[in-house]
Amino acid sequence: MYSELDKDEVINEEIIDLAELFRSIFKHIRLIIFLCLLFACGGFFGTKLLITPTYTASTSIYLTPQISESGSLDYNSQMANSKLVTNAVNLLTQNNIMSEVAKDVGLESASSVKKLVTVTNESDTEIITISATTTDPKLSKNIANDTVSTFIRTMQKNLNVRNIEVVDKAKLSYIPSGPNVKKNTLLATMIGFVIGCGYATLRFLFDNRLRTKEEAEKYLGIPVFCEIPEL
Structure with a gap:
């Protein structure tokens, strides 16, 4: 010591x-x-x-709560709408949606589109934001808007879901989002x-x-x- x-x-x-x-x-x-x-x-x-600059275009959709026959919004309707929001976040980037978008915007496959798309849900809301980031501002805008329109059309046709509204469409912006x-x-x-x-x-x-x-x-x-x- x-x-x-x-x-x-x-x-x-x-x-x-x-x-x-x-x-x-x-x-x-x-x-x-x-x-x-x-x-x-x-x-x-x-x-x-x-480093090539990238451009991001975003659009938002809102899942309106379904009103009951009495004209009021009950607890069950709110819970069902919350589950629908969670499912919609996952369904937006499924292969069937992404394949249609790839055909519309001229990309090779669903996976190539999925890498460019980001889907987020604002906490405690029924608003879902879809963003597309590419090196072409026009392509970013087309991917974001076409993803939403394809998703709404698919949900109406296959699941008869008609409470989806477009809040704000993606706009063309030549201001780079990165790097x-x-x-x-x-x-x-x-x-x-x-x-x-x-x-x-x-x-x-x-x-x-x-x-x-x-x-x-x-x-x-x-x-x-x-x-x-x-x-």
Whole structure:
């Protein structure tokens, strides 16, 4: 077990080591800043020039609650409508729907369309949002709208469900939804910062030089009688 004096010495050594480490990192601050700027430029221009922009078009449908014969909305009707919403989220991307959409928009297969479509249900609502993301804004709009129209037509024909209304049709937008230039630039900057700090840390850890009188005494095991000042 360490004595109280030994513990103090260990703590002091750790503090000195950390202080030396931070000083070593600060000595390489120019390199760290250079790497941050270099990687930031790489992330920005790489995103702008090398990654194809994508466009997202969204449309929403609303499943209106079915009114009972008495003209009121009872609990059973609400529960049935909630289950219908859950089923609709899953049915929208089934192969029979996606196959029809693929034929209409000129894509190869249902799987190729399914990869481009995202279906979400806003919590505690009967509103379902269908989004399509592609590299062509017109194609995104056509996929989103055709998915909804095909789904409504299929539900009316096969299940006699007629309480689905289109809230908002997908519109043509030439504003890219991705990639996120700011996010990629920030991530690249952080990578440059980590690499710069890592380089400075490794230089410090593998530096075996005796930098102070105390380190020389500890390493050699003999006292230092004199030292030459740095001119």
